[in-house]
Amino acid sequence: MRTLLIALMLLFSSLTQANPFAQSDFLPVDKAFVFSSERLDSGQMRLHWKITDGYYLYQKRLKFDGLPVEQQPALPEALPHQDEFFGETLVYRGELELILPASATGQLRMGWQGCADAGLCYPPQTNLVSLSSAAVDEQEQASDQALAGGLQQSGLAWSLLAFLGLGLLLAFTPCSLPMLPILAGLVLGNGVSARRGWALASVYVLSMALVYAALGVIAALLGGSLQAWLQQPWLLGSLAGLFVLLALPMFGAFELQLPAWLRDRLERAGHGTRGGNLYGAALLGALSGLLMGPCMTAPLAGALLYIAQSGNAVHGGLVLFTLGIGMGLPLLLLVTLGNRYLPRPGPWMNLVKGLFGFVFLAMALYTLRTVLEPSLWLGLAGAWLIALAWAAWPALHGLRPIRALPLLLGFWGSLLVIGAAAGGDDPWQPLQPFRAGSSTVVASAVHSDAFITVSQPPDLQRELDTAKAQGQWVMLDYYADWCVSCKVMEKQVFARADVLAALNGVRLLRLDVTADAPSSRELLQRYQVPGPPSLIWIGPEGNERRSRRITGEIDAKNFLEQWAQTRSQG
CATH class of the missing domain: 3.40.30.10 (Glutaredoxin)
Known part of the structure; x- marks a missing residue:
């Protein structure tokens, strides 16, 4: 009897799935996700979604435009969900409740997006909620750019750490490291105490970092209103061309440094000063942030473009402030410990330059991923891996434990190029066209x-x-x-x-x-x-x-x- 029951259930299941086109009875978005808001007796605002079975909300699509960071609600634990193209994401099912603090005022622009398990994605939604009352003013569809949440999706702590490391690397590039003694002379002058020198150098570094922070805030604010414009193919192509252009000096095509006349004048000015002052150090730090960071040109351009797509002014300012601190740490080291503890210019600096060059080329490829044909993009990615392997092989001479890494990179890059030539577009399965057969896959x-x-x-x-x-x-x-x-x-x-x-x-x-x-x-x-x-x-x-x-x-x-x-x- 049990066997018969199971057989009937399987038969019924197969019959219901035999015509998948009957799955066209998807609920309207306002029925699949019933949104409501109300003011609680405590003064807090309650946001609630009733999610129909078989549907889910993306956690990362939740947006709270109009609320400062400290007033944004804490998100409850979400469920893991695997998307074939977007990877593992977190979603909410059944219901979702969020509480806004009583101090939140003004108008909240709530952004969210949901999908159905049966394979339908609803357009991103927006609810305008007046925080002075519980009424929802209106609902409309809203865009949600994947790149717009770049800094928010990765943790802020990781972003700060990454940009601090980037700043340190930039300080030791060939056109920045020789400037450190000159900057030390300009900031400190002659005959100041160690304590006074630390204070002057700290003011200089903070001023320079604040300039970068201001650039990050401006880029984020502009990016918030220009996200759709930034996705135009002609602009993406221009940005990719800029990254390629900025990579050329890293490979020795031309030099990116201060003009000799300006560098000599700064050095003479440093020798002629006696004792610095806090106001002068602050002014010099601000000017350095704009004029005296030639090695910042390429990475700063990339960082600003990256931040512009996030639309988060707080994160944008913080990460570029951290980058400025990283740039200034070697100067603080110089005025406190002296030259003997700083690394000397040498061949290792060319390795740093080369690394930056490949990073900029990778950023150009990433920018073009939605513009180029998938097969062409796959082939360019393979060529990038082959070039990286070719450059890394001699650089890792003597490091036997990791010297096999370039070989693996070159091998995989070759597979990508071969797969692209056959019409493939999957970087993880580059040889799929040869396995699938001519009747199933086309160019x-x-x-x-x-x-x-x-x-x-x-x-x-x-x-x-x-x-x-x-x-x-x-x-x-x-x-x-x-x-x-x-x-x-x-x-x-x-x-x-x-x-x-x-x-x-x-x-x-x-x-x-x-x-x-x-x-x-x-x-x-x-x-x-x-x-x-x-x-x-x-x-x-x-x-x-x-x-x-x-x-x-x-x-x-x-x-x-x-x-x-x-x-x-x-």
Whole structure:
């Protein structure tokens, strides 16, 4: 009897899953995630989400714009969730309750995003909450850039430690280290006591660090309003070109240092001073932060671009302040312990320069990851690994325990280049095209050319009119960069040769709703689509086949079956 019961359950399960297109009954976002807020008797504000079974909220998508750091709510423990493309993330299920302190005032812009287990990602949402009352003023869709939370997603302590180390490295680059004695003379003058020298050098370093902190705050504030603008391909290409340009002096293409006339004048000024003063040291530190840090040009540009995408002024200011402190620590060491404890210029400085060069090239590749074709990006990444291995092999001469590392890097880089040449796009499985077979995977160029990307309603209407005039089927593919299932389907469904062959003659329109813009909302509202991924079939006469709509993630086999049934029914 038990065996029969189990068999019936398995049969029922297989029947319910045989037609995955029946999973189109996804709840509207306001039904899947019921948000409410209320003022408690204690004066605190309670934010609450009732999350329907089968749905979840991303912890990292929670945003609290308008609240200072000290008033932001403590997030409860979340559950681990594995995304194929975004890795392991933390999510909330069932319900989520957050408490804001009674001292919080003004207007809170709550940002959040949720998904369904069945494979649908809702667009990012925003609730405007007046903290003077419990009313929610309005709800609208909001963009959520993955890069915008860079500094927030990594712990602040780790960010501060990383930038402190970066500052120390910058202080020992070839154009900074020779300046230390000159700076010591300018700050201290002649004949000051050790205690006085420490005070003067500390004021100098703090002033320089404050200048960098101000740059970090400005970059973060500007970045908060320019995030969408920073994602434009022409700008990303320009930023990548800047990183490549800044890497060239690290490899000896040209020198990046103070002009000799300015360096000589500073040295003569240092010899002519007697005893420093706090105001002069502070002014000199501020000027140094802007003018006397030639080695800061490249890394500071990268740091500011990195911070600009975070939109967090507090974190941006703190990390660049820490970088300035790291830059100034060798000066403090010089005025307290003397020259004999500082490392001398030598061949090791070229290793530091080379390391920075490869870091800048990696940043250029990272910037271009959403612009380049996946296969091209994979090939460039492989070339970067090969070049790094080639440069590291002689540098690690004599260090037998770790000298095998360049060999491994070079080997993996070669696999990436070979996989890219075959049309692969997965850095962890570069040889997948050779294993998958010719009938399942096609070159990225063929896949990309098959779709027409549309982000504006007039462009969509023009494409639909053209298809109707030609008696052509149309498939609308709603897509967003933040949609995990979209990326899964792009790789596992629309990159297959058999799928593209079956869609031959169909006008394939990819509706990009990544950005938070009226055009994206209009594209979603035209066919009442809850979010990506959603696939809509438009017949040759221009009417949608509503019963054949696919909402949520689907695999290649079921997609081909659905399209065959749709086409056979006309």
